[in-house]
Amino acid sequence: MVDWTEKYRPTTLSEVRGNDSARDDLKQWAETWDDHREAVVVHGSPGVGKTSAAHALANDMGWDAIELNASDTRTKDVIERVAGEAAKSGTLGGGTGGRKLVIMDEADNIHGNADRGGARAVTRLVKEATQPMVLIANEYYDMSNALRNACQEIEFRDVGKRSIVPVLRDVCRREGVEYEDAALSALAQKNAGDLRSAINDLQALAEEREVLTEDDIVTGDRDTTEGIFDFLDDVIKEKGAQESLYAAYDVDETPDDLLNWVEDNVPKDYGRAELADAYGFLANADKWLGRVRATQDYSYWRYATDNVAAGVAAARREPKGGWTRYGPPSYWSKLGRTKGTRNTRDYVARKIAEKSGCSMASARREVMPFLAAMTHHCKPRELTVAMAAAYDLEAEHVAFVTGSGKDTNKVADIVADAEASKAEAAVEHSGGAFAGQTDVDADVEAKEDTAETDETGDEADVFVDEQETDTKSDDAEDDDMQSGLDEFF
Numbered sequence: 001m002v003d004w005t006e007k008y009r010p011t012t013l014s015e016v017r018g019n020d021s022a023r024d025d026l027k028q029w030a031e032t033w034d035d036h037r038e039a040v041v042v043h044g045s046p047g048v049g050k051t052s053a054a055h056a057l058a059n060d061m062g063w064d065a066i067e068l069n070a071s072d073t074r075t076k077d078v079i080e081r082v083a084g085e086a087a088k089s090g091t092l093g094g095g096t097g098g099r100k101l102v103i104m105d106e107a108d109n110i111h112g113n114a115d116r117g118g119a120r121a122v123t124r125l126v127k128e129a130t131q132p133m134v135l136i137a138n139e140y141y142d143m144s145n146a147l148r149n150a151c152q153e154i155e156f157r158d159v160g161k162r163s164i165v166p167v168l169r170d171v172c173r174r175e176g177v178e179y180e181d182a183a184l185s186a187l188a189q190k191n192a193g194d195l196r197s198a199i200n201d202l203q204a205l206a207e208e209r210e211v212l213t214e215d216d217i218v219t220g221d222r223d224t225t226e227g228i229f230d231f232l233d234d235v236i237k238e239k240g241a242q243e244s245l246y247a248a249y250d251v252d253e254t255p256d257d258l259l260n261w262v263e264d265n266v267p268k269d270y271g272r273a274e275l276a277d278a279y280g281f282l283a284n285a286d287k288w289l290g291r292v293r294a295t296q297d298y299s300y301w302r303y304a305t306d307n308v309a310a311g312v313a314a315a316r317r318e319p320k321g322g323w324t325r326y327g328p329p330s331y332w333s334k335l336g337r338t339k340g341t342r343n344t345r346d347y348v349a350r351k352i353a354e355k356s357g358c359s360m361a362s363a364r365r366e367v368m369p370f371l372a373a374m375t376h377h378c379k380p381r382e383l384t385v386a387m388a389a390a391y392d393l394e395a396e397h398v399a400f401v402t403g404s405g406k407d408t409n410k411v412a413d414i415v416a417d418a419e420a421s422k423a424e425a426a427v428e429h430s431g432g433a434f435a436g437q438t439d440v441d442a443d444v445e446a447k448e449d450t451a452e453t454d455e456t457g458d459e460a461d462v463f464v465d466e467q468e469t470d471t472k473s474d475d476a477e478d479d480d481m482q483s484g485l486d487e488f489f
């Protein structure tokens with residue numbers, strides 16, 4: 001089954017709807033690029049056609065397009081290679097043909113991977129680029145001043161209902177879907193501004209019925225909650241794409257969790273081609289969740305849910321009967337069965353990632369096991385206090401890392417000492433709570449040796465980085481990010 005948003009992605013700028021003047025500006029920018037040689041930032045909400053417009057532009061100009069992700073550390077190498085190749089083949093400065101349009105996604109999220117030097121590196125690249133570059137961003141003002149100043153700017157506005165309806169009508173016509181006008185209008189209304197999600201909804205609805213009526217479009221809030229097992233029955237066995245999607249909204253689980261549940265259980269009922277299709281949708285969902293993690297932009301969640309629920313249901317080729325013993329994902333048994341445990345783990349990983357400049361995944365896989373070994377049962381105490389201070393850990397986090405009970409006085413005392421040492425460090429402006437704590441006793445060193453961290457120097461790096469990079473504004477940023485995240489925990 002083909003994803004309609006991909007199938008109907010505009011291939012030329014004239015097919016990009018609802019943002020006529022932005023579209024014209026983009027064309028103008030490209031046509032005059034030789035004169036100004038500046039990059040352009042195209043910004044706006046998700047699903048309004050920014051990326052599509054950039055690709056369509058390349059197509060219209062006869063340029064190759066290369067898409068990169070700004071938060072990916074390999075980006076710099078790739079750009080250099082592309083620029084280098086183009087220079088070598090003598091296409092630079094030549095006609096417009098042979099150019100490469102560099103499309104850099106998530107330009108507002110360069111420090112999202114805790115890569116503090118990233119924004120500067122990208123700004124430099126943008127300034128030095130020998131090829132036209134389009135930077136894509138949701139939040140223009142999340143980009144650094146320097147980066148914004150180095151670029152022209154074009155805003156894509158939310159796609160109005162009046163522009164969404166004709167796109168839906170066109171898709172219906174090409175797919176042979178019959179519809180009531182009011183149904184398309186309700187769909188456009190419901191997905192206010194977001195064309196991608198309107199097309200996704202249309203596809204889910206059309207899977208199940210010959211004619212789309214206004215009544216099919218549920219616009220009201222749903223207030224029932226559904227259990228995860230009923231949801232699995234819906235998606236895997238019983239319901240079509242649209243009903244499964246609505247069922248997903250009713251389950252009190254995050255899309256990450258839904259993905260894990262479906263991924264582990266769908267092979268119990270699906271076979272061969274339908275399983276392959278289902279995995280295709282799950283892989284797509286995972287891509288969207290990756291974007292959520294990278295950007296903290298939770299509006300991408302709905303695309304993940306579209307894929308997990310509607311996609312997997314639509315992949316089913318024959319009815320599934322009987323009863324299947326669905327179970328929790330094995331992934332959970334390994335990493336903690338309850339939501340609370342996972343949240344705690346992720347909080348600690350995020351703190352480590354933010355403070356030390358690594359990804360959450362490396363924090364979880366490569367740093368946390370060592371911290372756990374080094375501070376097992378809160379021994380040695382000094383090191384445990386220092387860790388709590390360095391990463392702003394509270395009792396439950398300290399208990400989690402050290403494997404101690406969280407209500408013990410021991411943990412509470414450690415957290416209190418950590419708070420005190422943070423306060424002291426703040427007063428002294430000593431550049432990091434861990435500064436005074438690096439001189440740990442022989443016991444610690446012995447433990448570090450056992451954990452084999454000396455060889456890689458990982459642990460040392462974690463703490464040194466904190467002192468070097470932890471400026472006031474970074475702290476403020478971290479706080480913002482955390483308070484935003486708290487809502488979702």
Ligand SMILES: Nc1ncnc2c1ncn2[C@@H]1O[C@H](COP(=O)(O)OP(=O)(O)OP(=O)(O)O)[C@@H](O)[C@H]1O
Binds near residue numbers: 006015016049050051
């Ligand atoms: N303005 C538009 N005109 C036509 N189709 C659009 C438009 N906006 C979105 N679409 C449809 O939605 C899909 C997603 O659009 P696109 O990836 O360009 O959005 P985006 O603004 O770059 O979003 P994101 O920031 O989430 O990447 C396209 O493949 C296309 O099917």
